[in-house]
Amino acid sequence: MFNHPDPSRNACMLHGPLRQKGYDWWWHSFTAQDALTGEDKPFFIEFYLCNPALGEEEAVLGQLPANREAGKRPSYLMVKAGTWGEDHCQLHRFFGWREVRLHGEAPYRIQAADCLASETELRGQHLHLPPGGSGAS
Numbered sequence: 001m002f003n004h005p006d007p008s009r010n011a012c013m014l015h016g017p018l019r020q021k022g023y024d025w026w027w028h029s030f031t032a033q034d035a036l037t038g039e040d041k042p043f044f045i046e047f048y049l050c051n052p053a054l055g056e057e058e059a060v061l062g063q064l065p066a067n068r069e070a071g072k073r074p075s076y077l078m079v080k081a082g083t084w085g086e087d088h089c090q091l092h093r094f095f096g097w098r099e100v101r102l103h104g105e106a107p108y109r110i111q112a113a114d115c116l117a118s119e120t121e122l123r124g125q126h127l128h129l130p131p132g133g134s135g136a137s
Contacts, residue, residue, distance in 0.1 A: 010119055012049070012104030019053035020073075026108070026117050043083045045124075047110050047117040051075040055097025079115045079124060093124075 014024050025048040034041050054060065054075035060067055062074030077100045082090035095112040103109040107119035115124035 008106040010108050011106040012102065012108055014049060014052055014104065020051055023048065023050045025049065026110075028117075028122060041083060041085070043081065045117075045122060046078075046080040047115075048078040048080065049102070049110070050078070052097055052100075052102070057098045058096040059094035060096075061094065077110065077112055079112070081124075 010026065012024055014022050025046055027044060027046045029042065029044045031040050031042050033039065051073055052075065054073055056075065059076035059078075060072050060074055061076065062068065062072065067074075075097065077095040077097070079093045079095070080090060082088065093115065095115075099112045101109075101111045109118040110116065116122070
């Protein structure tokens with residue numbers, strides 16, 4: 001009765017002034033089983049768009065002191081994956097708008113590198129880091 005699919009609800013909302021003073025995101029929640037313990041483990045994947053009209057070649061992270069001093073507001077696509085619970089963690093991957101392909105009308109489609117979100121598909125992979133490297137924030 002209440003579950004009526006409407007792909008237009010998932011269209012990107014960043015039009016007009018919201019392209020430089022707005023954000024939009026698609027958030028997906030799942031439960032999987034831990035391969036070692038068999039325990040159910042909730043996790044999420046998020047595609048978060050921030051101020052695309054202010055985009056530069058690289059992601060602009062507004063909280064960095066140099067960007068704040070220069071008066072730069074944040075502008076990026078962030079792909080985030082994480083878990084909840086006692087051993088919670090989050091991984092963030094940021095993209096500048098030069099790297100992003102966005103079809104914002106319904107059905108939406110966002111892609112940057114090997115990360116993709118659409119009405120029917122969600123994919124990506126973690127970055128392989130050298131020993132001692134850090135990908136979490």
